[in-house]
Amino acid sequence: MRDLRKNGRTEQRTTEPRTPMPLPFVEEQLPNGLKIVIEIMPHVKSAACGFLVRTGARDETPALAGVSHFLEHMCFKGTPRRTWRDISVEFDEMGSHYNAFTSKSRTFYHGWVRAGDIERQTGLLADMMQSALPPDEFDMEKGVILEEIAMSNDQLEQLAYHLLHEKVFAGGPMAWPVLGYEETVRALTREQMREYFLRRYVPDNMIFIAAGNLDASQTVAAVKRLCDGWTPRGVTGNGVRTPPAFHRGTAVRQVERFNQQAILLAFPAASARDEQQEESAALAAILGGENSRFYWNIVQTGIAPRASVWHEDYEDCGLMILYGIGDPENAEKLAEAMQREAIEITTKGVTEQEVQRVRNKRRTQLAAEAEAPYYRLLQIMDDVDYRGHPRTIEERLERVNRVTADSIAACLKRFPITDDGYFVSVGPRDWPPV
Amino acid sequence: MSQLIHRHLSCGIEFAAEVLPGRPTAALEIRVLAGAAHDPADRLGLARLVEETLDKGTTRRSGRELLDAFDAIGAQRSSATGRDTTAFGCVCLPEFLPQAIELHAEMLRTPTFPEEACRVAIDLAVQELSALEDDPQALTDKLMDRQAYGPFLGRHPLGEKETLQQIRRADIVRHWQTTFSAGRLLVSVAGPVDPERVADCLEKCFAGFGSPQSNGREAQPLVFSAVRTHHPKELEQEHIGICYPGVPVTHADYPVERVLIGVLAGGMSGRLFTEVREKQGLVYWVGAWHEHPRNAGMIHLGASSTPENADKTYRTLLREVDRLSDDLLESEVDRAIVGITARTETRGDITRAHCSELAADLFHYGHPVPIAKKLAAVQAVTVPAVKRYLAEHPRDRLSVVTLGPRALAADAGGE
Numbered sequence: 001m002r003d004l005r006k007n008g009r010t011e012q013r014t015t016e017p018r019t020p021m022p023l024p025f026v027e028e029q030l031p032n033g034l035k036i037v038i039e040i041m042p043h044v045k046s047a048a049c050g051f052l053v054r055t056g057a058r059d060e061t062p063a064l065a066g067v068s069h070f071l072e073h074m075c076f077k078g079t080p081r082r083t084w085r086d087i088s089v090e091f092d093e094m095g096s097h098y099n100a101f102t103s104k105s106r107t108f109y110h111g112w113v114r115a116g117d118i119e120r121q122t123g124l125l126a127d128m129m130q131s132a133l134p135p136d137e138f139d140m141e142k143g144v145i146l147e148e149i150a151m152s153n154d155q156l157e158q159l160a161y162h163l164l165h166e167k168v169f170a171g172g173p174m175a176w177p178v179l180g181y182e183e184t185v186r187a188l189t190r191e192q193m194r195e196y197f198l199r200r201y202v203p204d205n206m207i208f209i210a211a212g213n214l215d216a217s218q219t220v221a222a223v224k225r226l227c228d229g230w231t232p233r234g235v236t237g238n239g240v241r242t243p244p245a246f247h248r249g250t251a252v253r254q255v256e257r258f259n260q261q262a263i264l265l266a267f268p269a270a271s272a273r274d275e276q277q278e279e280s281a282a283l284a285a286i287l288g289g290e291n292s293r294f295y296w297n298i299v300q301t302g303i304a305p306r307a308s309v310w311h312e313d314y315e316d317c318g319l320m321i322l323y324g325i326g327d328p329e330n331a332e333k334l335a336e337a338m339q340r341e342a343i344e345i346t347t348k349g350v351t352e353q354e355v356q357r358v359r360n361k362r363r364t365q366l367a368a369e370a371e372a373p374y375y376r377l378l379q380i381m382d383d384v385d386y387r388g389h390p391r392t393i394e395e396r397l398e399r400v401n402r403v404t405a406d407s408i409a410a411c412l413k414r415f416p417i418t419d420d421g422y423f424v425s426v427g428p429r430d431w432p433p434v
Numbered sequence: 435m436s437q438l439i440h441r442h443l444s445c446g447i448e449f450a451a452e453v454l455p456g457r458p459t460a461a462l463e464i465r466v467l468a469g470a471a472h473d474p475a476d477r478l479g480l481a482r483l484v485e486e487t488l489d490k491g492t493t494r495r496s497g498r499e500l501l502d503a504f505d506a507i508g509a510q511r512s513s514a515t516g517r518d519t520t521a522f523g524c525v526c527l528p529e530f531l532p533q534a535i536e537l538h539a540e541m542l543r544t545p546t547f548p549e550e551a552c553r554v555a556i557d558l559a560v561q562e563l564s565a566l567e568d569d570p571q572a573l574t575d576k577l578m579d580r581q582a583y584g585p586f587l588g589r590h591p592l593g594e595k596e597t598l599q600q601i602r603r604a605d606i607v608r609h610w611q612t613t614f615s616a617g618r619l620l621v622s623v624a625g626p627v628d629p630e631r632v633a634d635c636l637e638k639c640f641a642g643f644g645s646p647q648s649n650g651r652e653a654q655p656l657v658f659s660a661v662r663t664h665h666p667k668e669l670e671q672e673h674i675g676i677c678y679p680g681v682p683v684t685h686a687d688y689p690v691e692r693v694l695i696g697v698l699a700g701g702m703s704g705r706l707f708t709e710v711r712e713k714q715g716l717v718y719w720v721g722a723w724h725e726h727p728r729n730a731g732m733i734h735l736g737a738s739s740t741p742e743n744a745d746k747t748y749r750t751l752l753r754e755v756d757r758l759s760d761d762l763l764e765s766e767v768d769r770a771i772v773g774i775t776a777r778t779e780t781r782g783d784i785t786r787a788h789c790s791e792l793a794a795d796l797f798h799y800g801h802p803v804p805i806a807k808k809l810a811a812v813q814a815v816t817v818p819a820v821k822r823y824l825a826e827h828p829r830d831r832l833s834v835v836t837l838g839p840r841a842l843a844a845d846a847g848g849e
Contacts, residue, residue: 043456046780076702084712088702092769095776098701114776143715150670150740151718156568257668259564290511291501300490300497302554305561327561353502360508364526367458368510372784 025390026216032232033204036223037384039211041373047118047212048373049219050110051125052381054207055200057104057180058173058241066145066180067188067196069102071133073141074193075109076100078134079127090124097374102178105241105314106385112374115213119222122210126226129201138190146186149179157325159255160262160426167251168266168319168422174244203230209380212373243316250423254430261328261427263335265342267417269311269318272386277313279411282403284311284320285361286345286354293341298324304334315386320417328429335423335432342417349409362400366393436788438802439629445637446616446646450792450802451629454785460528460625461789464538465797467620467650468613469518470589471727477601479593480609482515483555487606490551493544497551500541507533515591517583517727518654519620519797525786528626532635539639542614552603560599563592570673570738574837577665578675578734582833584657587727615644622792625785651800653729660831664841672744672838673736676751678829680724680731683798689811690823691724691731696770697762697820698722698735698754703769705754706735714750716743726798733829744836745843752829752847759824764817774812778805 023040030036041047056068077084091098091111098111098121109128111121152158162177169175179185208223246268270280288294288309298307304326312319322342324334369375370393380390391399425431437453473480490497504511507530512523522542524534566572580588592598619640623632658679681687698705699722702712710720720737735755739747781787782805795802836842 044783046783085703085708088708088712089769092701092703092773095773095780096701097777097780112780114779117776140712140715144711144718147671147716147739147743148718151738154570154669154671259567260561291498291505296498299558300551300554302557305558305565325565327564357502357505360505361510362508364459364508364510367527368525368784368786370458374780 025392026220027390028220030203030224030228032228032230034223034227034230035207035384036220037207037209037380037390038214038216038219039376039380039390040214040216041212041376044213044371044373045115046112046373047115047210047214048110048112048377049118049122049125049208049210050108050377050381051129052207052209052385053107053129053201054105054205054385056102056106057176057178059200060173062176063184064188064192064196065176065184066178067193068107069178069180070141070145070185070188071193071197072100072102072107072109073145074133074137075128075131077137077141078132079130080132081127084134084137087124087128094121096121104174104178108381110377112377118210118212118214118219122219122222123226126223129206131197133190133194133197135190142185142188145179146182149182149185152177152179156255156258156260156262156426159253160264160424163251163253163426164264164266164321164422164424167249167424168247169244170247172242172244199233202233203227204232204234207381207384209377209384211376211380241316246317248420248422250432250434251425252430252432252434253426254428255426256428258427260325261331261425261429261431263324263331263338264424265322265338265421266424267320267415267421269320269415270313270411271316271318272313272382273315274318276407276411276414277318278399278403279408280311280313280318280320280415282355282358282400283345283350283408283411284309285358286350286408287341288322291357293345294338297341298334298337303330303337307334307338313386320415322417328427331425331427331429331431346412346416346418350405352405355403355405355408358403359400363397366397369393438804440801441633443633443637444646445640445643446648447619447621447636447640448648448796449633449636450622450796451627451632452624452788452792452802453627453629454624454788455626457528457625457785459525459785460531460623460627461786462524462531462534462538463622463789463793464522464542465519465620465793466521466542466614467519467618469516469520470591471517471586471654472613472650473589473593476597477605477609478589478597479559479591480601480605481520481613482591482593483552483559483601483606484610484613485513485515485520486555486559487547487551488541488545488610491546491548492540493546494540497548500537503537509534509537517587517589521793523786523789531623531625531627531632535632535635536639543640543643545610547603547607547610549603552606556598556601559592560595563595563598566592570667570669570671570837574673574675574736574835577663577837578677578833578835581659581661581663581835582677582732583727584655584659586654587656587730613650615649616640617645617647618650620793620796622789622796624788624792654727656727656730658831659833662832662834662842663836665835665837666839667837669838670740671738672741672836672840673738674744674748674751675835676735677732677833678831680733680827682729682731683726684729685731687823687827688731689808690815690819691733692774692812693767693770693815694758694820694823695722695724695733696773697758697766700770700773705758705766706751709754710737710747710750714746716747716750720747720751728797741838741840744838744840745846748842748846755829759821762817762820767815767817767820771813771815775809778809
């Protein structure tokens with residue numbers, strides 16, 4: 001175990017969250033490569049834990065599009081020791097808030113319980129990582145996935161989001177939706193999934209994370225007991241991934257059954273590991289968060305009911321996505337307004353007052369995170385997966401405090417949002433002409 | 435240990451606080467006893483327009499200046515218009531709670547409702563109604579509410595296009611004048627707070643804000659319609675909404691109903707998830723929940739599936755409710771009780787959750803109820819109690835809405 005907390009204290013201000021704070025991180029790695037990261041939060045009554053598997057859509061081949069997500073469902077369907085019923089009953093016997101999600105680059109299984117149940121939940125989650133992929137359940141679950149795809153296809157925002165990624169990351173595995181396509185999911189066999197599972201669900205490609213009011217040595221001992229026998233395969237998620245190329249252009253998908261038109265503009269942005277990641281996040285907040293330029297100059301001028309900006313970051317790439325949804329006849333006005341704001345913030349920069357607002361809100365957000373093990377779990381997962389180490393709340397606050405108007409200007413210079421990005425339009429109008 | 439305080443302030447506010455020492459945040463919720471049910475019939479959408487325009491300027495600050503002032507204390511704000519109330523929530527660092535209260539008072543008491551902001555809010559509400567048509571789940575909920583809750587509680591907060599077009603700034607101002615007063619405010623706070631100081635702050639900030647007389651506490655009528663309607667829409671899935679009357683939060687059987695909902699949908703081992711999704715693969719989403727306007731309750735079942743699976747999904751949903759009377763297991767009840775208890779306790783680490791619980795208590799009971807007391811009532815529920823509930827509250831009158839490419843089969847049953 002080693003203490004990752006920095007010795008030096010950051011400047012204390014009255015507006016910083018002062019008490020109570022978690023204790024230092026505990027970090028270990030088993031001989032088979034499984035990483036363990038634990039944060040003790042003595043001031044809470046609950047605890048959360050999860051297994052991160054560094055596998056997602058970007059680790060699939062085109063023919064296997066959707067296998068990571070389908071596999072996530074199958075991990076709830078049975079192990080050599082438990083049936084699907086045993087798994088769900090045991091989670092519910094603890095009253096856990098539990099779930100799993102799959103993204104382009106990771107799959108995370110997690111649960112949040114009363115502190116006394118953390119070891120039991122750890123055992124259950126560890127067992128799920130040794131899924132039997134029960135053959136009898138495979139076709140049944142395939143039906144569930146196809147229903148999920150149908151549900152996603154009925155949502156305008158999902159269609160627009162998928163089209164954007166399909167175009168921006170064309171030709172690579174970041175292009176297809178995490179759910180896969182109806183055709184690839186239908187064609188997928190259990191044998192193909194099993195081969196993928198054996199290759200990716202290995203301890204040297206996984207991280208166990210826990211946060212809350214727990215005993216670190218007991219938790220580490222439990223993980224060792226449960227996972228020591230897992231066999232490594234020399235997989236390193238980072239090593240086999242290639243940074244995706246960013247494509248520029250325009251794509252339109254006319255879908256007449258929708259009332260609204262969705263407009264998305266995407267530009268390359270800082271990756272999660274980039275030194276300017278925090279600047280990118282601050283820029284997104286100033287341009288398109290609450291009380292932002294988009295809010296006052298697009299929404300509150302009546303151009304569109306929804307307009308926002310978010311920074312989507314991965315380990316090796318990032319996107320700045322400008323988003324708006326509104327009446328189709330306003331599509332030109334909406335797109336112009338989004339581009340106008342991008343030009344304005346690039347040419348004139350942001351003000352120190354805008355930056356200070358971001359800092360102030362982040363302080364409250366971090367204070368709220370400090371009281372909720374589940375929120376901490378998700379943040380630690382993000383830090384450990386993308387940055388290689390967990391960050392304390394003070395470290396993150398200190399980094400936010402270093403964002404300035406000048407550093408955001410430097411970020412905009414490096415990652416411009418005024419040149420040709422990718423423009424996507426989805427809705428009843430076949431606009432703009434391509 | 436936490437400490438609960440409840441007080442009627444002389445300014446008219448009903449105030450409750452839960453003192454949680456050592457917490458890093460404080461939470462505030464102000465509920466105004468005026469929601470969509472209080473809208474004039476020819477001006478539906480008015481309560482939400484008041485909510486939307488309150489922060490667009492005060493006698494002291496412009497809208498931007500007001501939001502900047504909230505940002506200066508790092509306030510995480512939220513607001514929502516519901517059936518019977520309009521709620522304003524805020525999470526901040528504890529030392530900023532007095533400023534958060536002062537800013538809310540400024541916003542609620544001295545809004546200027548700029549003409550242009552009102553025009554834009556009305557226009558955006560019309561656009562939001564159009565956007566709602568693109569969200570099948572939200573649209574199903576809207577259709578279900580209108581059908582099952584009747585002309586008052588069944589209103590959607592956005593209103594209707596025709597009624598929105600009738601609304602002018604003067605209507606928004608008049609509605610605010612009519613429905614916003616200290617006597618209609620329920621205020622709850624939670625965190626490391628000094629309740630006396632908070633009460634003093636509220637007295638100072640809200641003294642003379644309209645009538646201090648308690649008002650807006652009458653229940654709006656729930657007019658239930660047991661009908662099945664289909665709303666054709668080009669979609670890949672059919673959305674199914676079912677509901678039938680339950681009991682109010684204040685009813686002695688409310689804890690039993692909580693357990694019943696837990697048995698049906700408390701987790702992946704719940705009846706609906708098990709029977710509809712795990713055993714048959716008919717859906718991705720299936721759920722059961724209950725909603726509670728003042729002095730009323732409604733049990734909801736919902737799912738979405740491709741049209742070829744819709745009839746089977748519908749029949750399974752009803753079958754599972756029906757057979758509970760015959761084969762409910764003690765282990766299911768025990769799991770539901772543990773689920774409610776454990777999830778309440780884990781959420782208890784979040785200060786905001788305590789504040790929301792207090793706000794709901796003030797609304798339904800008129801006073802805070804210790805969480806331990808509510809959980810004790812749940813923990814006392816038994817299999818016979820659930821079966822008695824099912825016998826006394828049968829699902830013999832159903833309101834059913836389907837949205838999608840085709841209606842349920844005529845013999846799908848249910849009514």
